[in-house]
Amino acid sequence: MADALVSTLLEKLATMAYEYVEDEVKLVLNVKKEVEEFAGNLKAIQAVLEDAEQRQMKEANVHHWLDNLKEISYQMVDVLDEWNTDILRQQIEKQEREGATHLAPQKKVCFSIFARCFGLGRVGKVISRHEIAHKIKDLNGELAEIYKQRQMYNFQLTEKAIQKQQTSSFVDISEIFGREKEKDSLIRKLVSDTSKEGRGLLIIPIVGMGGMGKTTLAQLAYNDAKVKAHFQKRIWVCVSEPFDEIKIAKAISGDASSSSNELDHVLEYMSRSIEGVKFLLVLDDVWTEDGKKWNQLKFSLMQNGAKGSRILVTTRKQNVANMMKATSHVINLVELSEENCLSIFNHMVFSYREVGESEVFEDISREIVKKCKGLPLVAKTLGSMMRNKSTRSEWVEVLNSKIWDWEEVEQEVFQPLFLSYYDLDRRNKCCLLYCAIFPKDYEFNRDELINLWMILRNTLTLVQ
Incomplete structure (x- = not known):
């Protein structure tokens, strides 16, 4: 989620207009420099986000670091929206003034100029621009702290986060x-x-x-x-x-x-x-x-x-x-049947153990295999985990545990699956992560989820 948000924000920063329509009003508090520094720090942070998002599941401090980053990013998106709204308002006002110049008498033009120079509307706009500039400056300082903190966690660069395994034609x-x-x-x-x-x-x-x-x-x-x-x-x-x-x-x-x-x-x-x-x-x-x-x-x-x-x-x-x-x-390819997954699991566990031992654990084996959801890789990985567990109490402990938190499962199953996640564009990543709002085993309606995704994607498009 953080990666998708940061990518969207960087695009928004790259297309940002720095000068206002009115020539006499230039940048306030050197905003251009602040924005460029903010974007530079954000790009450096982006390079380690994949590693951070993987580690946040087990490291609470990394999760907190990501939350701070997302909060600052959301605030900057809001500030940039204020910036663009102000520019749009100026463009509209300028067009209205230019149209009035051709139609109105000369005296009215002089009065209009006087009013614009000294009226409350003018003062209000200047204050608004100062507020926007101060917000950008403050957020830049906060992001600089986030940038420094990333060194504490020794994050790995994105391209090293997940290594794709080489395959060969050989098979057992x-x-x-x-x-x-x-x-x-x-x-x-x-x-x-x-x-x-x-x-x-x-x-x-x-x-x-x-x-x-x-x-x-x-x-x-x-x-x-x-x-x-x-x-x-x-x-x-x-x-x-x-x-x-x-x-x-x-x-x-x-x-x-x-x-x-x-x-x-x-x-x-x-x-x-x-x-x-x-x-x-x-x-x-x-x-x-x-x-x-x-x-x-x-x-x-x-x-x-x-x-x-x-x-x-x-x-x-x-x-x-x-x-x-x-x-x-x-x-x-679709999911394997539960019986085929059970055969894979039993082969991995009992191939080199005493004949008939699989029958002792048959009931627990079937319950564990249900967690495979038809994926042969999962059945193979879980079977490998159980090879050295010989007592019923050990098997029951695994069955009742949070099996997906095991390091072997994370390495053998989740890392290959993560490749598909990282290949998604940022909007689709957000749609996938959106499913995390549903509680475990929640049955949602397909059309309802699609409608929610459509709203989310449209929102991300508007942010740009």
């Missing part, structure tokens, strides 16, 4: 449960030669939220015997962010050690490596919606690969599938 099939239908459907798409797209380069996106098993499904298909026999060449590339065309092209060609960073040279080498070859290319964890970046790779792949080549893409974002123009072949 013994740990996979469910997804049989999705796997069969995907393999049929990969080995079928009925594509009518171009020269037969079929793009198949697997779309689903974090922790749903997109990469696992791609790994299962990539290592299937039919798939191995069908393609002359198989290539696995972990894309993530940023989408680096040169790095991806080098990975496809197997020329990662090349010193050349000229895109044309790298694409030419990649094209030669797949020329006339029926290939399967897996692009795992794609985030970019930039069609220009994607098309430069796509055209080279289409023009050189043999008919029947396939590109398998895993992504959390439907917009990626839309950008790739591959919506007719999308595989949307």
Whole structure:
């Protein structure tokens, strides 16, 4: 929430008009300098906000620091609104005066000037501007203190807050449960030669939220015997962010050690490596919606690969599938059944324990698995946590605990999910965080929530 508010405020500061309409009235108390200092401190604070927002859940002092920052930001938004309102009023008054000059007699103009110079209206406007300037000066001082305090918490810069894990094509099939239908459907798409797209380069996106098993499904298909026999060449590339065309092209060609960073040279080498070859290319964890970046790779792949080549893409974002123009072949992953989650959980816990031990904890296992909500990553993580717990009292303690506060869950489950949150624009972040006003297990109406979100988004737009 703080990041969204700060971003909005910085945009407002960047478009701020510094001089008033009337030439004789310039800036009061060097406001321009104060605003520039405020914006500079705010930008420095913005760089560490992601780390701060993650840590506020466990550190009360960080939460208090963020609250102070938000309060100052809200106040500055109000002051800037006063500033813009004053400028707008002056513009209207000037237009009215200029219109009156052409219509009114000369004597009335002289009287009007006299009244403006010495009347109460004039004094009122000057006081208003002084008040605005003083408010900005005071808020700048308060923000400077917030800026100094950030050093106490040793915040990490935004780009280091969450590291995206690299993936590979290797998979332990013994740990996979469910997804049989999705796997069969995907393999049929990969080995079928009925594509009518171009020269037969079929793009198949697997779309689903974090922790749903997109990469696992791609790994299962990539290592299937039919798939191995069908393609002359198989290539696995972990894309993530940023989408680096040169790095991806080098990975496809197997020329990662090349010193050349000229895109044309790298694409030419990649094209030669797949020329006339029926290939399967897996692009795992794609985030970019930039069609220009994607098309430069796509055209080279289409023009050189043999008919029947396939590109398998895993992504959390439907917009990626839309950008790739591959919506007719999308595989949307939904939650696993509770039974499949239970199988994953039991495998992680009891694989190396005595036969029949799972039956002793069967009732508690099912209750814990309900907390997985159909996410295989959560079932796997919770199962790993329970491996070393051998007594019923330990299991009951976990079941009754705030399981999401456990460090293992935070690292393995929440951090991957946070990636989707940080990828949202600031308005959508605010909409998501707005759900925090509802109490736990509250059942809200879908249309009601959408209407509330619309009001919130409109409010954020007006703030700009």
